[in-house]
Amino acid sequence: MHKLLLWPIFGAALIALPHGLSFSQQEILVFLTINVLVVSSYRLLTLTGEWSLGHVVIMGVGAYASALYTKELGIWVPVSMILGGITAALLAVLLSFPLFRMKGFYFLIGSFAAGEIIRLLWKRFRDPFGGPKGIKGIDPMPDFSIGIYDFDFFEPVSYYYFAGVVVAACLWILWRIERSPVGLTFHAVHWQDKLAEASGVNLRAYRTLAFAIASGFAGIGGALLGHYVGTINPNSFDIDLMVFVLTWAIVGGTGTFYGPILGCVVLTILNEIVLREMGFEQMRPLIYGAVLILSILFLPNGLESLVQKGMRALRGKSRSKEATP
Amino acid sequence: MTSLLEVRDLTMRFGGLVAVDALGFRVEHGTIHGLIGPNGAGKTTTFNMISGFYTPTSGQVLLRGEDVSGLKMHEVARRGVVRTFQHSTLFAELTVMENALVGTHMPFRPNVFAAIIGWDREDRRGAEARARESLEFFGLDHLATERAGDLSHGHQRALGMAVAYASHPDVILLDEPFTGMNPEETRQMMDLMRRLKADGMTILLVEHDMQAIMGLCDAITCMSFGKFLAEGNPAEIRNHPAVIEAYLGGARHVA
Numbered sequence: 001m002h003k004l005l006l007w008p009i010f011g012a013a014l015i016a017l018p019h020g021l022s023f024s025q026q027e028i029l030v031f032l033t034i035n036v037l038v039v040s041s042y043r044l045l046t047l048t049g050e051w052s053l054g055h056v057v058i059m060g061v062g063a064y065a066s067a068l069y070t071k072e073l074g075i076w077v078p079v080s081m082i083l084g085g086i087t088a089a090l091l092a093v094l095l096s097f098p099l100f101r102m103k104g105f106y107f108l109i110g111s112f113a114a115g116e117i118i119r120l121l122w123k124r125f126r127d128p129f130g131g132p133k134g135i136k137g138i139d140p141m142p143d144f145s146i147g148i149y150d151f152d153f154f155e156p157v158s159y160y161y162f163a164g165v166v167v168a169a170c171l172w173i174l175w176r177i178e179r180s181p182v183g184l185t186f187h188a189v190h191w192q193d194k195l196a197e198a199s200g201v202n203l204r205a206y207r208t209l210a211f212a213i214a215s216g217f218a219g220i221g222g223a224l225l226g227h228y229v230g231t232i233n234p235n236s237f238d239i240d241l242m243v244f245v246l247t248w249a250i251v252g253g254t255g256t257f258y259g260p261i262l263g264c265v266v267l268t269i270l271n272e273i274v275l276r277e278m279g280f281e282q283m284r285p286l287i288y289g290a291v292l293i294l295s296i297l298f299l300p301n302g303l304e305s306l307v308q309k310g311m312r313a314l315r316g317k318s319r320s321k322e323a324t325p
Numbered sequence: 326m327t328s329l330l331e332v333r334d335l336t337m338r339f340g341g342l343v344a345v346d347a348l349g350f351r352v353e354h355g356t357i358h359g360l361i362g363p364n365g366a367g368k369t370t371t372f373n374m375i376s377g378f379y380t381p382t383s384g385q386v387l388l389r390g391e392d393v394s395g396l397k398m399h400e401v402a403r404r405g406v407v408r409t410f411q412h413s414t415l416f417a418e419l420t421v422m423e424n425a426l427v428g429t430h431m432p433f434r435p436n437v438f439a440a441i442i443g444w445d446r447e448d449r450r451g452a453e454a455r456a457r458e459s460l461e462f463f464g465l466d467h468l469a470t471e472r473a474g475d476l477s478h479g480h481q482r483a484l485g486m487a488v489a490y491a492s493h494p495d496v497i498l499l500d501e502p503f504t505g506m507n508p509e510e511t512r513q514m515m516d517l518m519r520r521l522k523a524d525g526m527t528i529l530l531v532e533h534d535m536q537a538i539m540g541l542c543d544a545i546t547c548m549s550f551g552k553f554l555a556e557g558n559p560a561e562i563r564n565h566p567a568v569i570e571a572y573l574g575g576a577r578h579v580a
Contacts, residue, residue, distance in 0.1 A: 173441050180440030181426065181433070181449065184419075188427040191416045198376065198410070199492055200402040200431035209437065 014164065018157045026156040028272045030163055032265065034224050037167045039248045039260040040174055041217035046254045047183065048210045049190035050107050053242055054095075054115030055218055060237030061118065062088040062219020063226035067138040068128055070227075077141050081166075081223035088219025089212040096208040112239075122234040134233025141227050153228075163224050170217050175257060177213065186210055240285075247288055251295045253302020262303045267291065327390040329354040329527055330375070330406070330496055335384035335394075337370050337551075344370045346551040347384070352496070352544075357518060357528045359542035361535075361562075363571055367551040368531045369411065372500055375529070376408040377401035388496075403431060405495035409485045409502065417474030421465055424473050424484055425456035428491030459491035463517060479510040486517075496527045503534040515541055539563065547571065 018026045042055050066084030069075045075083065095114050102110045122129040129135070141153045141162060151158045177183055188196040189206050197203050226232045244267075252263020267288070275284060299305060328351040337345040345367040352358045360368050373379040375386050377398040386394040393401050402408075416424050433452035439445040460466040463483040468476065473484060482502060489497050499518075503511050515537055518528060532538050538545065539559040547554045547562055549571040555562060562568055 176441045176443075177437060180437075180445070181430075181435035181452065182437050182440050184423055184426055185430060185435060187419060187423075188416055188430075191418050192414060194378070194398075195410065195414050195416065195488070196427060196430075197398040198402055198408050199428050199488060200399050200407075201427075202397075202399050213437070 015161070018160050023156070025272070026160065028268070030156050030160050030228060031225070032268045033160060033163045033167050034221050034228075035245075035248070035264050035268065036261050037170050037221040037224070038218050039245055039252075039264045040171055040257070041214045041221065042245055042249055043254050043257070043260045044174055044178065044186075044217075045210055045214035046249065047178065047186040047190060048207050050103070050207065050211070051246075052211075053108055053112035053239070053246075054118075055111075055214070056237045056239075056242040056245060057115035057118050058088050058092060058215040059218040059222035059225075060122075060232070060234075061091055061215075061222065063222035063232050063237070064122065064129060064135065065219070066223035067135045067226045067232060070139040071135070072128065077139055077227055081220060081227065084223035084226075085216045085220035088222070089216030092212045092215035093208060096204075096211050100204055100207050100211075115242075119234045119237065130233070132234060134231060134236070135226075136231045138226050138230050138232065140230060159228050163228070166220070166224060170220060174213075174217065178257060182209070244288070247292050251291060251299075251302060253299075253304035255301060256304045256308075258307070259302050259304035262307070266303060327387070328352060329389060330529070331385075331387040331390075332371070332375065333385045333387060335371065335374060335386065336382050337367070337374060337379060338382045344551050345374070345381075345548075348548060348551070348553050350546040350553065350556060352527060352529055354527055355522065355525055356543040357522055357530060357541050359538045359545040360529065360531045360548070361533075361538055361545060362548040362554070365550075366548045368548065369500060370551075371548070372408065372498055372529075372531055375401075376406060376498055378408075402492070402494075406498065407489045407492050407494035407496070408498035409489050409500055411500045411504070415473045415481055415484055415488070417472070419473055420469065421460065421471050421473055421476070421484060422453075422456060422469040424488050425459050425491050426452055428459065428488035429455045431492045455493075456491055459487045462490060462520075463487040464513075478505055479507075482506065483514070483517075490521070494526065496529060497521070499528060499530045499532075501531055501533065503532055503537050511537055 018029055021029060038055070038059055045052055045055070062084040065087035066080045069080035069083050070077055099107060099110050099114060122134070123132050125131070141159070143153055144151050149161070151162060153159050153162070185196070185201055185206055188199075188201060189203055193203055222237070248264040248267055249260045250263070251267060252261065253259035270291070271284065275281060275287065280287065295302065330352040333349050335345055335348045336343070348367070348371060360371065362368050370379065374381045374394065377393070377396050377400065380395045384394065385392050388404055388406060391404070393404060393406070416427060419427075429452040432455060433448045436445060439448070457466060457469070460469060463486060465480060465484055465487055468480065473481065476484060486499070486502065502514060506514065511534065518541060521528060530538070530542070542559055544556065544558060545562045546556045547565070547568050554571060555565045555568050557565065
């Protein structure tokens with residue numbers, strides 16, 4: 001019963017959250033919300049056992065596609081965001097033909113190469129991608145009102161609410177997929193691909209499906225980002241950001257749905273609040289690297305393993321309380 | 326009349342080595358067919374070719390008259406030929422129930438969109454019922470929530486078969502199902518296989534345990550050094566001079 005109560009409280013906390021923050025912190029909160037979607041979509045791909053280094057570039061594909069659809073074709077922003085995600089998913093299907101001839105480490109390298117090729121294409125072709133300077137003046141999300149609240153998208157708080165709703169819907173879909181027979185098949189493909197195949201699972205199709213879904217949601221994340229900041233260029237989606245996504249996923253742990261989200265939130269708080277306040281901004285890569293190594297050494301199952309331990313301890317306590325009335 | 330499964334001139338070369346050489350035999354519907362031979366005879370290679378794990382160098386695998394050689398493993402599986410693996414090949418990280426659910430992949434094909442909206446409730450229920458039925462058949466239902474990797478060896482072997490059985494196959498290929506089992510477990514497993522046969526399933530079986538083979542099979546194909554050696558019912562094979570020679574007289578005392 002109290003579990004059902006937890007969700008509204010959590011939601012209310014998320015709605016109240018930006019009002020206690022400074023303007024720059026509100027902006028960070030928007031990025032954090034988008035990054036939660038990116039890292040969660042990344043986890044769906046890792047369910048099949050494949051780790052990609054091109055995920056952030058695919059996110060960029062969504063951002064570029066959505067920006068171009070609004071600019072060149074005049075499509076309404078919310079629709080073009082969805083179209084951006086679909087474009088990213090379709091590109092992933094296309095990329096799967098060369099990439100899924102490889103597995104494991106080779107896939108990792110192959111996905112990095114594919115991502116760099118896409119980035120070079122953005123840099124090389126000034127029309128329509130804008131070359132190294134990228135695309136500027138991307139249409140913002142049009143303002144609207146839902147009666148009780150007026151969305152003014154120059155305010156980060158408004159965009160945070162908007163992105164929050166979109167991300168929550170995407171997370172819900174990702175969660176449904178993971179808990180479905182499809183998700184179970186992803187696990188099966190990961191743990192014993194031969195046995196899965198003997199049970200009639202089309203391995204290529206399921207790997208491609210996971211890659212396409214993950215890429216689609218990353219693309220939506222990219223589109224959310226593009227229409228917020230208003231300018232994107234090839235370097236907004238470079239390997240540095242990919243390393244951050246990897247670090248969030250590894251430090252949080254990919255065993256559970258909330259693990260990567262936890263990693264993303266905790267490391268962003270560490271990064272933006274602690275490091276920036278303390279003036280360690282320059283040492284960010286160093287500290288991120290140290291956090292990654294330390295967590296692999298001492299928390300190989302990620303932050304989620306701490307949560308699981310805590311929950312077990314709590315449950316054990318409540319049980320012993322029930323036992324001694 | 327065409328047999329359910331027929332192997333014709335099946336050949337597999339690994340570089341200069343001929344692992345299987347122009348092998349041919351037929352498996353009739355509703356029988357338990359054994360494939361025996363000394364170590365290195367090419368039994369497992371034959372299995373891998375039938376199940377689509379290897380593409381044969383030449384020759385055909387005919388299922389109800391249709392050539393299935395060279396198809397991928399999942400395509401062969403979808404035509405009704407499901408295999409198990411040597412050793413305990415399982416989804417060790419998943420629970421016993423989830424293992425069986427993966428086995429129901431073919432009769433209850435998952436669909437992403439239905440799963441998101443929630444329109445696959447009946448399929449999920451059907452898959453779960455089928456998985457439970459399969460676990461019950463192999464006496465594993467009380468272990469449904471255990472991690473598959475934590476099971477005992479005998480239970481793991483049974484689970485491997487339960488996963489295959491869950492998919493409603495016509496032919497089930499068992500690769501050394503009795504390895505590492507004690508006599509009591511072997512006897513139970515033999516009973517289960519007789520029940521599978523009574524259900525109308527056709528079983529092709531590679532095995533070294535002669536007692537099990539002789540007690541179970543309707544027909545036996547013996548091969549040696551990749552070549553067809555002899556075929557017949559257990560009594561014929563037991564007394565076949567070429568078979569006895571291949572096993573260096575070993576067949577007499579194990580029989």
